[in-house]
Amino acid sequence: MKRTTLSLFAGATALAAITGFAAVSTPDATGADTGRPAARLPVERTSLLCPAPSTSDLAETSYTSFTPVTEGADEKGRAALAAGTPEDGKKTEQPVVQPKAPGTPVTGSTSGADAPALVGTADGGYAPGWTVQQTTEVAAGTGRGLQGVNCTAPDTEFWFPGASTATDRTDYVHLTNPDDSAAVVDIELYGRDGALKSTVGEGITVPPHTSESLLLSTLSDVEQTDVTVHVGVRSGRVGAAVQALDDKTGGDWLTAAADPAGELVLPGLPEDATAVRLVLFTPGGTDADLKVRLASPSGSITPAGHETVHVKAGMTTGVDLGEVTRGEAGSLVLTPTGGSVPVVAAVRVVRGKGGEQESAFIPAADPVGARATSADNRAKRTTLSLAAIGETAKVKVTASAGTEGGTTATKTYTIRGGTTQNVEAPVPAGLKGAYALTVETVSGGPVYASRTLTGEDDDVASFTVQTLPDDRGTVSVPNADEDLSVLQE
Numbered sequence: 001m002k003r004t005t006l007s008l009f010a011g012a013t014a015l016a017a018i019t020g021f022a023a024v025s026t027p028d029a030t031g032a033d034t035g036r037p038a039a040r041l042p043v044e045r046t047s048l049l050c051p052a053p054s055t056s057d058l059a060e061t062s063y064t065s066f067t068p069v070t071e072g073a074d075e076k077g078r079a080a081l082a083a084g085t086p087e088d089g090k091k092t093e094q095p096v097v098q099p100k101a102p103g104t105p106v107t108g109s110t111s112g113a114d115a116p117a118l119v120g121t122a123d124g125g126y127a128p129g130w131t132v133q134q135t136t137e138v139a140a141g142t143g144r145g146l147q148g149v150n151c152t153a154p155d156t157e158f159w160f161p162g163a164s165t166a167t168d169r170t171d172y173v174h175l176t177n178p179d180d181s182a183a184v185v186d187i188e189l190y191g192r193d194g195a196l197k198s199t200v201g202e203g204i205t206v207p208p209h210t211s212e213s214l215l216l217s218t219l220s221d222v223e224q225t226d227v228t229v230h231v232g233v234r235s236g237r238v239g240a241a242v243q244a245l246d247d248k249t250g251g252d253w254l255t256a257a258a259d260p261a262g263e264l265v266l267p268g269l270p271e272d273a274t275a276v277r278l279v280l281f282t283p284g285g286t287d288a289d290l291k292v293r294l295a296s297p298s299g300s301i302t303p304a305g306h307e308t309v310h311v312k313a314g315m316t317t318g319v320d321l322g323e324v325t326r327g328e329a330g331s332l333v334l335t336p337t338g339g340s341v342p343v344v345a346a347v348r349v350v351r352g353k354g355g356e357q358e359s360a361f362i363p364a365a366d367p368v369g370a371r372a373t374s375a376d377n378r379a380k381r382t383t384l385s386l387a388a389i390g391e392t393a394k395v396k397v398t399a400s401a402g403t404e405g406g407t408t409a410t411k412t413y414t415i416r417g418g419t420t421q422n423v424e425a426p427v428p429a430g431l432k433g434a435y436a437l438t439v440e441t442v443s444g445g446p447v448y449a450s451r452t453l454t455g456e457d458d459d460v461a462s463f464t465v466q467t468l469p470d471d472r473g474t475v476s477v478p479n480a481d482e483d484l485s486v487l488q489e
Helices: 484-488
Strands: 002-004 039-042 045-050 059-066 077-083 094-097 106-111 118-124 131-138 145-150 157-163 169-177 183-191 204-206 210-215 227-235 239-246 250-254 264-269 273-281 288-296 299-301 308-311 316-320 330-336 344-351 358-363 371-377 382-388 393-399 405-407 409-415 419-423 429-432 435-444 447-454 463-467 474-477
Touching: 045 131, 059 077, 059 094, 094 106, 094 118, 131 371, 145 447, 157 239, 157 250, 157 273, 157 344, 157 358, 169 183, 169 204, 169 227, 204 210, 239 358, 250 463, 264 273, 264 344, 264 358, 264 382, 264 419, 264 447, 264 463, 273 288, 273 308, 288 419, 308 316, 358 463, 371 382, 371 447, 382 393, 382 409, 382 435, 409 419, 435 447
Parallel strands: 145 250, 145 463, 250 358
Antiparallel strands: 002 210, 039 474, 045 118, 059 106, 059 131, 059 371, 077 094, 077 118, 131 145, 157 227, 169 210, 169 239, 183 204, 183 227, 239 250, 264 330, 273 316, 273 344, 288 299, 288 308, 288 330, 344 358, 371 435, 382 419, 382 447, 393 409, 393 435, 405 429, 447 463
């Protein structure tokens, strides 16, 4: 399957080249260190990519765009999320979402099986923390239910533990190229015994301004319940996501896990989860042994029978944790039992029973950091989960105005160290439409967060979960009086 995308504003995130300059300083002639901490300034441009939402004619997709207000940001700017096709060799833009001023969410929509991937860029005051949520409802068929994904920035490497080539699963890798030159991509699959043989996954060309959807079962004829997908970009950059569709438990998007690390946090398992499957992979040449804990509202719990997990090097490991949350909010915390070995991980979560089951995925996540945003929330359908894995933390949560009306609201929470809390998130007064939630770390240790959105039908367990990593709305820059020549060393 191939879909064409186009954006008038395709481009990279400005200032990205100087993200790592925070520690730069220059001593004076006397040898005394007069360096000052680097300033943090708002980014000036942000690019986001949304995958083609569905292959179902019954699909209805909404896009919610939001930029939080950032102190010091340019008051001017523009943004658009668009798709189109070249006509007579010229690029055309057909905005699906035209974002409003920072602090105000806006929605757009598409429907059917032909809805394309979208590419968007925000600059000026629209860029810092720009977030777009893609939410699709599929009424029936494979992948029925609620599917959600945060549109992501283009990158060069992605890890997706939790994919599958089993007969009851239909998983696609979506690749979107926002740039004017072709991208060349390698896709590697790893199962329980190591790499799955495939020749068609090497050197995949994604032409400029196009999107490719690749069925995993066409990359390898080996059927595996648990597969880790590695997307590596030889040249250019792409956006990547895996769409996992199941015959019995609906479907959802599997987004890239946090970079391989020795310690991992998977935040916000639903309290009513009826099945939880943990999938892990270590890309190095050393086995990993991890302690498994559940950070619950009352503290850290070790799941009975799953105190530790052994992950063989280069092989995907799957572990059934059952109803591990047992009616309470929870986050999985993985720590090394000995030496630290980089690992990637995700969980597949099922809600409901019998013919009313629905599934979603939660990858290992990065912490909220200074600020993170969930763009698409609905009254009585949103659950915000906050986890403080180390020290106790104070967190401020702000609800924006609604897309069709309402006024902002703010609450502050204290999350005790070692716990996960499903908090009663603020809701805009006089809310009409969808709204955004912005989470800010005020003090204390790192906080991990996720948002669960449920479907409108109370009798069906449809849901989707998105983690809330730092929005990277600001970057560190050197002070103006510093000698930048040291950066060339």
